[in-house]
Amino acid sequence: xxxxxxxxxxxxxxxxxxxxxxxxxxxxxxxxxxxxxxxxxxxxxxxxxxxxxxxxxxxxxxxxxxxxxxxxxxxxxxxxxxxxxxxxxxxxxxxxxxxxxxxxxxxxxxxxxxxxxxxxxxxxxxxxxxxxxxxxxxxxxxxxxxxxxxxxxxxxxxxxxxxxxxxxxxxxxxxxxxxxxxxxxxxxxxxxxxxxxxxxxxxxxxxxxxxxxxxxxxxxxxxxxxxxxxxxxxxxxxxxxxxxxxxxxxxxxxxxxxxxxxxxxxxxxxxxxxxxxxxxxxxx
Amino acid sequence: xxxxxxxxxxxxxxxxxxxxxxxxxxxxxxxxxxxxxxxxxxxxxxxxxxxxxxxxxxxxxxxxxxxxxxxxxxxxxxxxxxxxxxxxxxxxxxxxxxxxxxxxxxxxxxxxxxxxxxxxxxxxxxxxxxxxxxxxxxxxxxxxxxxxxxxxxxxxxxxxxxxxxxxxxxxxxxxxxxxxxxxxxxxxxxxxxxxxxxxxxxxxxxxxxxxxxxxxxxxxxxxxxxxxxxxxxxxxxxxxxxxxxxxxxxxxxxxxxxxxxxxxxxxxxxxxxxxxxxxxxxxxxxxxxxxxxx
Numbered sequence: 001x002x003x004x005x006x007x008x009x010x011x012x013x014x015x016x017x018x019x020x021x022x023x024x025x026x027x028x029x030x031x032x033x034x035x036x037x038x039x040x041x042x043x044x045x046x047x048x049x050x051x052x053x054x055x056x057x058x059x060x061x062x063x064x065x066x067x068x069x070x071x072x073x074x075x076x077x078x079x080x081x082x083x084x085x086x087x088x089x090x091x092x093x094x095x096x097x098x099x100x101x102x103x104x105x106x107x108x109x110x111x112x113x114x115x116x117x118x119x120x121x122x123x124x125x126x127x128x129x130x131x132x133x134x135x136x137x138x139x140x141x142x143x144x145x146x147x148x149x150x151x152x153x154x155x156x157x158x159x160x161x162x163x164x165x166x167x168x169x170x171x172x173x174x175x176x177x178x179x180x181x182x183x184x185x186x187x188x189x190x191x192x193x194x195x196x197x198x199x200x201x202x203x204x205x206x207x208x209x210x211x212x213x214x215x216x217x218x219x220x221x222x223x224x225x226x227x228x229x230x231x232x233x234x235x236x237x238x239x240x241x242x243x244x245x246x247x248x249x250x251x252x253x254x255x256x257x258x259x260x261x262x263x264x265x266x267x268x269x270x271x272x273x274x275x276x277x278x279x280x281x282x283x284x
Numbered sequence: 285x286x287x288x289x290x291x292x293x294x295x296x297x298x299x300x301x302x303x304x305x306x307x308x309x310x311x312x313x314x315x316x317x318x319x320x321x322x323x324x325x326x327x328x329x330x331x332x333x334x335x336x337x338x339x340x341x342x343x344x345x346x347x348x349x350x351x352x353x354x355x356x357x358x359x360x361x362x363x364x365x366x367x368x369x370x371x372x373x374x375x376x377x378x379x380x381x382x383x384x385x386x387x388x389x390x391x392x393x394x395x396x397x398x399x400x401x402x403x404x405x406x407x408x409x410x411x412x413x414x415x416x417x418x419x420x421x422x423x424x425x426x427x428x429x430x431x432x433x434x435x436x437x438x439x440x441x442x443x444x445x446x447x448x449x450x451x452x453x454x455x456x457x458x459x460x461x462x463x464x465x466x467x468x469x470x471x472x473x474x475x476x477x478x479x480x481x482x483x484x485x486x487x488x489x490x491x492x493x494x495x496x497x498x499x500x501x502x503x504x505x506x507x508x509x510x511x512x513x514x515x516x517x518x519x520x521x522x523x524x525x526x527x528x529x530x531x532x533x534x535x536x537x538x539x540x541x542x543x544x545x546x547x548x549x550x551x552x553x554x555x556x557x558x559x560x561x562x563x564x565x566x567x568x569x570x571x572x573x574x575x576x577x578x
Contacts, residue, residue: 048395050578069397077395083388086317098309099396139392152395 001026001150001180002047006055009042009204016042017053017204024197026149029181031191031212034201040184041080043201044154047182048077060149073100076148080155080184082135084128089119089138092127096142103145111141115160115167132159137168144171150180157190169194189267212263220283221256226269227278228252235272242268251277259283307402314410323376328418330372334364335422339429354430355438355526358445361426362522365419365449366515367485370456373415374477377460380407381572382470391578400577404569408461415453420446441525444550448525451557452518458561458568465568484515507539514557521553 002024009017017039024030032040046053049064049071057063064071085092093108112119115137127135136159143151151172157165172181172194183191188198192212200208226239228251236246239253242265246253257265262281269276318324338357384390393403423445430437459480467473487509495501495509510516520537528546541549 045391045576045578050391050394051576052574069399072395072397075395077392079388079392079395081388083392085389085392086320087313091313091316095309095313096396099306099398 001028002057002059002182004055004057007043007046007057008054009039009046009051010054015204017046019055020201020204020206022199022206022209024180024182027178027180028197029179029195030183030197030199031188031195032182032184032199032201033186033188034207037203038201039204040201041154042204044077044152044182044184047152048072048075074149076143076146076151078136078139078143078151078153078156080158082127082132082139082159086126086128088124088126089130090123092138093119093123093142096146100146102147103142107145108141111144111171112137114171115141116164117141133161133164136160137164140168140171144175147176148179150182151175152182154184155186156183157185165190189264189270192264192267212260220259222259222262223254223280223282223284224257224265225252225254225278225280226276229275229277232272232275235269235275238268238272257281305402306398307406310398310402310406311410314406315413318410318414323372324414324418327372327376327415328421330368331365331418331422332425335361335425339426353435354426355441357426358423358438358441359522359526361422362445365452366488366519369415369419369449369452370484370515371478371481373411373453373456374460374463374481375474377411377457378463378467378473378477379470380411380461381464382468382473385468385578386470388578394577400573401569404461404572408457408565411457412450412454415457416446416450419449419453423449438526444525445522447554448518448521451554451561452514455514455557455561455564458563458565462564462568462571465572484513487513488516488519503539510537510540511552511556514560517553517556521550524550524553 002022004020004022007017007020007022008015016037020039020043032043034040042051045051046057047059047064049068052065059071060074062070087095093105097103097105097108109119117134117137119138119141122130122134127138130138136156140153140156143153157168160168169190181195183195185191188195196212198208198210198212199206224242224244226235226244227249228235231251236253239246242255242257244253244255244257269279335357338360381390384393394400423442427437427442460477463473463476463480467476492506492509495506520540523537524546540552544552
């Protein structure tokens with residue numbers, strides 16, 4: 001799907017991407033993480049053909065700069081900050097459908113409704129007058145309705161309320177398994193159920209490239225034991241949610257979790273780490 | 285009633301873009317954007333208001349350099365166009381790309397399957413239509429007012445003015461797009477736009493006279509400078525419509541009239557700015573294509 005070899009990008013004297021090489025197979029779902037200025041947005045813009053990088057890059061077998069129409073036909077993109085478009089919601093929907101006719105209006109309307117935006121109620125409003133969350137929901141709906149082969153989203157949940165975020169993740173989960181994703185986010189925890197791989201960028205270089213959904217672990221269970229410093233109800237609740245049982249000893253929960261869910265499990269425990277005395281995870 | 289179960293789809297959203305090419309879809313969109321923008325409103329008020337003011341103040345009854353009646357109004361109006369139209373076009377156009385780049389609009393639009401040419405030319409064409417509408421509207425208003433008041437209308441000029449206005453507008457739109465493509469920052473682009481406009485305006489008279497009298501510059505250079513200035517081309521073309529001898533213009537225009545003849549000079553006044561604008565617009569697109577877009 002994406003093959004990059006020795007990709008570099010400089011702006012003046014500042015090098016934003018340094019000799020980045022990565023290979024993303026078709027249909028893979030990747031979380032792109034990293035702090036501010038790590039190079040995530042630059043990488044995304046290069047993939048969209050908007051920047052001229054040094055090095056080799058193909059997206060769906062084509063160079064996104066030289067053959068951008070062929071590449072962009074298969075990509076759905078949602079930017080970090082919705083642009084202040086003057087056009088109305090209706091006009092933006094029309095434009096999106098005219099440029100990318102694979103999506104249907106019925107699908108757009110359904111998706112906006114699921115995300116919590118009533119398209120019909122807002123159709124005559126200028127896009128820039130919608131709230132940040134509403135704009136994001138519309139852009140997400142327009143993008144998802146196109147059924148792209150690759151979704152590129154830059155901080156897609158940044159402006160969404162909790163309900164919208166949940167609905168958005170649900171919509172992503174509904175997509176065909178063949179849909180690849182490159183989701184740039186600060187909050188990798190909420191994407192863990194969706195993604196198979198985490199790529200972390202720092203100062204333009206890959207510092208972590210890890211498969212989350214390890215196929216070798218598929219279908220296997222991990223023995224798990226959580227011992228608390230003292231009885232703490234929020235942590236007990238998390239343990240119960242993960243079907244861990246309180247044994248004979250007070251403040252000790254044990255049970256089994258799916259091996260492929262281990263990162264999601266650890267993310268759920270992270271806020272209560274100060275209350276954990278001992279944590280044990282093992283393959284039986 | 286739930287939105288999903290309300291009116292049938294065909295009634296809920298008529299899609300005029302269905303089956304439209306990306307260029308048509310973008311053109312439709314850009315035209316809407318231009319027509320509801322603040323600059324268009326100000327622009328319409330300025331040009332519409334200017335004509336109303338000229339007619340209301342009774343300029344038709346005054347006489348300057350032999351021009352009177354509707355000719356006098358049109359000449360004054362077109363002099364206003366020479367000064368105001370180019371800077372208006374430059375100021376609003378040079379920010380077109382830089383502004384969209386800074387606001388993130390470009391990042392979103394250019395991530396859609398839309399060719400760069402469709403995006404670029406739709407932007408230019410939409411502005412062209414938006415720019416010409418109020419200017420030509422003001423011209424029609426003048427003609428209508430003259431008809432209602434039984435004032436004789438110089439039809440030769442009325443028919444000849446629209447191509448000249450279109451050519452001038454296209455020229456400065458092309459220049460504006462070129463500046464917008466070359467310079468990434470809005471402030472710098474605006475600065476260059478002002479400088480270009482000022483130079484072109486000064487080379488209409490002041491600098492040419494200074495070059496001729498004080499610096500004894502060769503006649504050929506003066507004529508070449510006159511020929512190269514699209515504002516001069518427009519002004520010459522306009523005055524040719526009202527006064528074929530060009531006795532109100534300077535010596536350079538005499539030389540041009542002698543060399544090219546009245547028809548040649550009129551064709552030059554229409555086609556030179558058109559060509560210049562097209563070349564600059566194409567150059568802008570080529571340069572934009574080469575660099576980083578967002």
